[in-house]
Amino acid sequence: MEGFGEVLKMYRKTEIINDSKAPPAEGFGEADMIINVGPQHPATHGVLHLVITLNGETIKNVEPHLGYIHRSIEKMCESLSYRQFIYVTSRMDYLSAHINNHACALCVEQGLQVEIPPRAQVIRVLMDELTRIASHELWLGAMAMDLGAFTPFFHAFRERESINDIMEETCGARLTMNYMVPGGVMHDLHPSFQQRVKDFMQLYKSKVHEYDEMLTGNIIFQNRMKNVGVLSAEDAISYGCTGPTARGSGVSCDVRKLYPYEIYNTLEFDEVLETGGDSFSRYMVRVREMQQSIRIIEQLIDNIPEGDFQTKTKAVLKLPKGEFYSRVETARGELGVYIVSEGATTPYRIKFRSPGFSNLSVLNHIAKGSKLGDLVAMMGTLDLVIPDIDR
Amino acid sequence: MTNEELKIKLAEILPTATIEEAAEIGPGWITVNVEPIEWLAFAQQLRKEEALHFNFLFCLTCIDWKTHLTMVYHLRSTIFHHNIVVKAKLDRDKPAIETVSHIWRTAEFHEREVYEMFGVDFLNHPDLRLLILPDGWEGKNPMRKDFEDPVNMIRL
DSSP states (O other): OHHHHHHHHEEEHOOOGGGGOOOSSSSSOOEEEEEOOSSOOGGGGGSSSSEEEETTTTEEEEEEEEEETTOOOOHHHHHOOTTTHHHTTTTTTTGGGHHHHHHHHHHHHHHHHHHOOOHHHHHHHHHHHHHHHHHHHHHHHHHHHHTTHHHHHHHHHHHHHHHHHHHHEEEEESSOOOOOETTTEOOOOOOHHHHHHHHHHHHHHHTTTIIIIITTTTTHHHHHTTTTTOHHHHHHTTTTTTTTTHTTTOOOOOHHSSSSTTGGSSSOOOOOSSSSOOOHHHHHHHHHHHHHHHHHHHHHOOOOOOSSBBBOOOOOOOOOSSSEEEEEOOSSEEEEEEEEEOOOSSSSEEEOHHHHHHHHHHHHHHTSSBBHHHHHHHHHTTTTOOOHHHO | HHHHHHHHHHHHOTTTTTEEEETOOTTEEEEEOGGGGGHHHHHHHHHHHHOOOEEEEEOOOEEEEEEEEEEEEEEEEETTOOOOEEEEEEEEOEEEEOTTTTSSSTTTHHHHHHHHHHHEEEEEEEETSSSSSOTTTTSSTTTSOOOOOSSOOOOO
């Protein structure tokens, strides 16, 4: 068996140990080994690289390595005008592109101090909520597939595709919409928008029980999710978690409720909170949130006011000297846009406080001490979108 | 607590800081300018003081003003829902400030990002290494205003 020991030694000392990014040597015991997950691992859903220190099957340390898809969007925005930079932000969190555009448009409008017409406000909220459902549907399918359940993926994508078709009709794109611009929305709704959204809602309502039958009530699924990756409320706040990740731990952080924008303060919907803090709670938050989004769309779809869809703004926008911060609730949490303006046509500095970046930082904390197989459940329920983290 | 009360309270804790209303950011935002050397003690009080309870550091970033750097901390309280912005002016040649990663754990990642992008040295940071940039990246900090990349053009 001596030969085997030699081979084992070789594997334990992969070259990554000499890497400047490698985890600290202290606490690295004789029986430990390092496993690289990613950057091309299917369960990371993007180019995320995790260096995992294992003792047997128990996780001792998880070290995320970022930067594989870093495009330096913040720096790029510094040379783009206030009309142009919004298009780049669709490429951050590409699953909720509408909401990214929304945050940027809000921030520019705040600087210009323009009011947008009621019709544009309603259209924006409708689009946001449709995006939220589409994003959560993709998450649901992908997460279930990571856990080994293949069927939910097809069910989730059936709904998601019909939303994407609606988006394609009105915005001309399925993922990178670029529909919300400073002053309102790019162009008016497609004539069949209302009818198609209604059809979608009918489809969704007739199918939503399938999720519960396939996943929520499934004992195998529950065993893999419950008490896995437990995050306490204090830690969620300390690590800056937002969105369903924090709400699964009972932290009330819905920007739509706390700092309402557009017409959210006039709408009836509940902030979904679960107190378990484990992966199952985070799962439940997202599933219940989709139903709240449906509730919002129901209130608005028959009440889209007539009028302009865009307020008149100058062709070249100039923000006054100063700082502007706007935040919205994306499907993943709180997205903040911080613009520092020097009075020019381009921002002097722009910072995107992306929800994924903070949510990822908690991964090591919740994964420590659990088994390697459970890491997939944790990563799945944190709902990481890598371009959003790398920016 | 109203904004006025908050301002008085902040002035009590740190008499040397300049406090101003940041009306353009939105109602209820207060900007506090602190000296880098006072930041750590001030941060601890912001977190611990029961009437303030700033437990959520939701944004941490840096601005390069060509003559100096400015660290910007956006804080809010999950109980009282009040917001403040804390700014600290740093020397551009040798920027250094105390870490707050033991007060707000989220700062650990955000400070690593600022460290590589702006070259700010966070004193007593538990794990100050490159996070996004590739291994062996030295010297130049990409988010500084004078950084030019001849290969990957990011400036139009």
